[in-house]
Amino acid sequence: MSFKPDYIRPLDLRHGRVDMNHGAGGRASAQLIEELFVRELDNEFLRQGDDGARLPAPPPGTRLVMATDAHVISPLAFPGGDIGCLAVHGTINDVAMNGAVPLYLAASFVLEEGLPLAELRAIVASMAAAARAAGVPVVAGDTKVVEKGKGDGLFIATTGVGWVDERIHLSGAHARAGDVVLLSGPVGEHGVAVLSQRESLEFETRIESDTAALHGLVAAMLEALGPGAPGLRTLRDPTRGGLATTLNEIARQSGVGMLLHEAAIPVRAEVRGACELLGLDPLYVANEGKLVAVCAPERAPLLLDAMRAHARGRDAARIGVVTDDPLRFVQMRTLLGGRRVVDWLSGEPLPRIC
Amino acid sequence: MSFKPDYIRPLDLRHGRVDMNHGAGGRASAQLIEELFVRELDNEFLRQGDDGARLPAPPPGTRLVMATDAHVISPLAFPGGDIGCLAVHGTINDVAMNGAVPLYLAASFVLEEGLPLAELRAIVASMAAAARAAGVPVVAGDTKVVEKGKGDGLFIATTGVGWVDERIHLSGAHARAGDVVLLSGPVGEHGVAVLSQRESLEFETRIESDTAALHGLVAAMLEALGPGAPGLRTLRDPTRGGLATTLNEIARQSGVGMLLHEAAIPVRAEVRGACELLGLDPLYVANEGKLVAVCAPERAPLLLDAMRAHARGRDAARIGVVTDDPLRFVQMRTLLGGRRVVDWLSGEPLPRIC
Numbered sequence: 001m002s003f004k005p006d007y008i009r010p011l012d013l014r015h016g017r018v019d020m021n022h023g024a025g026g027r028a029s030a031q032l033i034e035e036l037f038v039r040e041l042d043n044e045f046l047r048q049g050d051d052g053a054r055l056p057a058p059p060p061g062t063r064l065v066m067a068t069d070a071h072v073i074s075p076l077a078f079p080g081g082d083i084g085c086l087a088v089h090g091t092i093n094d095v096a097m098n099g100a101v102p103l104y105l106a107a108s109f110v111l112e113e114g115l116p117l118a119e120l121r122a123i124v125a126s127m128a129a130a131a132r133a134a135g136v137p138v139v140a141g142d143t144k145v146v147e148k149g150k151g152d153g154l155f156i157a158t159t160g161v162g163w164v165d166e167r168i169h170l171s172g173a174h175a176r177a178g179d180v181v182l183l184s185g186p187v188g189e190h191g192v193a194v195l196s197q198r199e200s201l202e203f204e205t206r207i208e209s210d211t212a213a214l215h216g217l218v219a220a221m222l223e224a225l226g227p228g229a230p231g232l233r234t235l236r237d238p239t240r241g242g243l244a245t246t247l248n249e250i251a252r253q254s255g256v257g258m259l260l261h262e263a264a265i266p267v268r269a270e271v272r273g274a275c276e277l278l279g280l281d282p283l284y285v286a287n288e289g290k291l292v293a294v295c296a297p298e299r300a301p302l303l304l305d306a307m308r309a310h311a312r313g314r315d316a317a318r319i320g321v322v323t324d325d326p327l328r329f330v331q332m333r334t335l336l337g338g339r340r341v342v343d344w345l346s347g348e349p350l351p352r353i354c
Numbered sequence: 355m356s357f358k359p360d361y362i363r364p365l366d367l368r369h370g371r372v373d374m375n376h377g378a379g380g381r382a383s384a385q386l387i388e389e390l391f392v393r394e395l396d397n398e399f400l401r402q403g404d405d406g407a408r409l410p411a412p413p414p415g416t417r418l419v420m421a422t423d424a425h426v427i428s429p430l431a432f433p434g435g436d437i438g439c440l441a442v443h444g445t446i447n448d449v450a451m452n453g454a455v456p457l458y459l460a461a462s463f464v465l466e467e468g469l470p471l472a473e474l475r476a477i478v479a480s481m482a483a484a485a486r487a488a489g490v491p492v493v494a495g496d497t498k499v500v501e502k503g504k505g506d507g508l509f510i511a512t513t514g515v516g517w518v519d520e521r522i523h524l525s526g527a528h529a530r531a532g533d534v535v536l537l538s539g540p541v542g543e544h545g546v547a548v549l550s551q552r553e554s555l556e557f558e559t560r561i562e563s564d565t566a567a568l569h570g571l572v573a574a575m576l577e578a579l580g581p582g583a584p585g586l587r588t589l590r591d592p593t594r595g596g597l598a599t600t601l602n603e604i605a606r607q608s609g610v611g612m613l614l615h616e617a618a619i620p621v622r623a624e625v626r627g628a629c630e631l632l633g634l635d636p637l638y639v640a641n642e643g644k645l646v647a648v649c650a651p652e653r654a655p656l657l658l659d660a661m662r663a664h665a666r667g668r669d670a671a672r673i674g675v676v677t678d679d680p681l682r683f684v685q686m687r688t689l690l691g692g693r694r695v696v697d698w699l700s701g702e703p704l705p706r707i708c
């Protein structure tokens with residue numbers, strides 16, 4: 001199927017730019033969708049060309065899971081990725097943190113007039129590659145254009161749908177005193193990578209974002225635990241606000257405290273160095289390819305083994321325990337042996353990090 | 355559940371403004387979500403407070419339907435609605451045009467620093483009211499903040515999920531020569547309402563947007579046709595680009611032509627007058643509460659009756675037929691008896707209309 005009458009020239013993907021016509025819903029919109037979005041993201045559902053996609057339903061005995069994320073990261077590309085793959089990974093991960101199998105993505109684009117089409121294509125290609133690698137197609141999309149100065153290149157809102165075995169019910173509200181807190185790998189890489197790009201900082205070692213889809217790791221963890229994933233309470237990816245904020249969210253939702261062991265929290269030396277230089281605490285720096293798991297203590301060894309056996313969890317560690325604390329404080333035993341409260345992020349060290 | 359330590363003041367919803375902290379993922383983000391978004395949109399799924407919602411799955415014998423829309427309308431409020439209810443109606447309608455029952459919505463917000471919280475709350479309240487009236491809850495959300503001058507008040511991307519009886523398969527590609535084209539009511543109201551607000555025009559009669567959820571009308575139409583909705587080929591809502599563009603899309607997808615009867619296309623006198631004043635053709639002006647149906651000729655009387663019996667289809671009309679035309683032209687027999695081609699929208703008379 002091609003909508004193009006012979007007298008319409010193909011999009012100039014090398015030198016062209018987004019203009020207001022591309023958002024008007026007429027011929028130029030159809031051309032942008034067909035020659036750029038559908039061509040890059042190509043799959044049977046998107047090719048249907050209707051206003052929504054009609055999709056195989058999840059198997060019986062499951063619950064639907066739905067998650068959404070707006071992506072406004074600046075700059076659009078950074079060491080290790082760009083807004084395109086990030087928009088895929090971030091939403092897949094939100095679905096996966098429910099113990100779910102991500103099935104489908106939908107993506108809405110807000111383009112700023114003047115955005116080079118070559119830049120847009122590179123980002124959509126990165127999105128397509130990430131979606132293919134993850135096995136989760138972008139089945140529906142929408143594109144709008146705003147005037148120059150009313151946006152910032154582009155924003156992408158991604159929504160994911162998946163299914164979870166109805167016997168599995170993970171939630172930030174399910175942690176209880178005595179549970180163990182596991183972390184899948186070293187923290188702070190995404191935030192430091194983005195910030196170094198934004199501020200044109202050079203470190204001795206190039207620090208790359210950890211942006212990655214975690215549904216494979218989650219599947220391996222669930223597999224190890226067996227049907228219903230007994231003993232697993234919570235999965236959460238520590239993105240904006242970093243590990244510290246995520247643990248505070250869980251503590252608040254569950255009405256518990258936590259006690260972390262600083263020595264056990266993996267942070268790469270180069271990230272630690274960059275954070276010192278930038279005046280940041282790596283515990284508050286965003287990650288895009290890590291997860292936190294809270295589980296019953298007797299299940300922790302099994303779960304940790306399963307995590308370490310997976311490429312995305314090789315450096316997984318047991319970083320602390322859940323405590324009985326009506327004040328819901330997250331505390332940390334420091335390297336020097338003291339104890340300090342690890343509070344919520346309250347300032348804003350890193351705007352537009354995802 | 356409340357996350358708020360005693361020393362945090364409630365949001366100042368009267369005089370406060372969105373600041374960068376509200377997007378940083380820390381305490382200020384949590385407060386904005388809890389005191390504004392969750393309070394207004396309140397439902398059992400959003401209250402779970404996790405990164406995604408866990409939802410009852412659709413019944414057996416169905417297909418999932420997923421649709422997404424970014425909303426960048428300017429101004430944010432207009433006669434008859436605002437970006438909040440529009441974001442709900444638009445996405446419900448995209449799901450419904452698949453013959454589906456809309457079940458759940460997810461909403462991502464991109465807020466511009468400095469947006470008054472009172473304005474944001476009014477929009478979210480309008481969204482909540484529209485979702486409640488439609489019976490389709492907003493079950494997941496996300497909020498990001500961009501610096502002043504990098505956005506335009508707010509953008510909302512809404513994604514909808516629903517289910518459709520697997521025996522029903524509607525598509526813009528299913529129209530065939532001899533089919534009948536039905537329209538649910540008069541065209542052009544949404545675009546004219548937005549434009550009059552934007553340009554501060556005053557007409558003798560206030561023209562309101564037709565923004566409305568159409569899944570009730572669709573359900574009534576499917577009910578009238580019986581199991582599998584035999585004879586119904588296509589449903590489509592003529593939004594951006596108007597009726598003319600939507601019919602051209604269907605003609606292109608199906609590889610057919612169309613012949614419309616100008617005299618049969620309902621346009622309110624005041625909309626016609628405003629369009630003349632503004633130099634617009636009502637056939638190219640956006641609608642947000644109308645649908646086009648293509649069906650087999652023998653089913654048309656039944657379908658038209660069902661549409662007219664529903665509040666959203668009272669003025670439904672048979673506006674033309676599908677023709678055998680390898681050039682896929684949409685043509686119109688004019689009031690004066692001539693014939694003209696109704697081409698795609700190719701200029702851009704109405705930017706940021708939805």
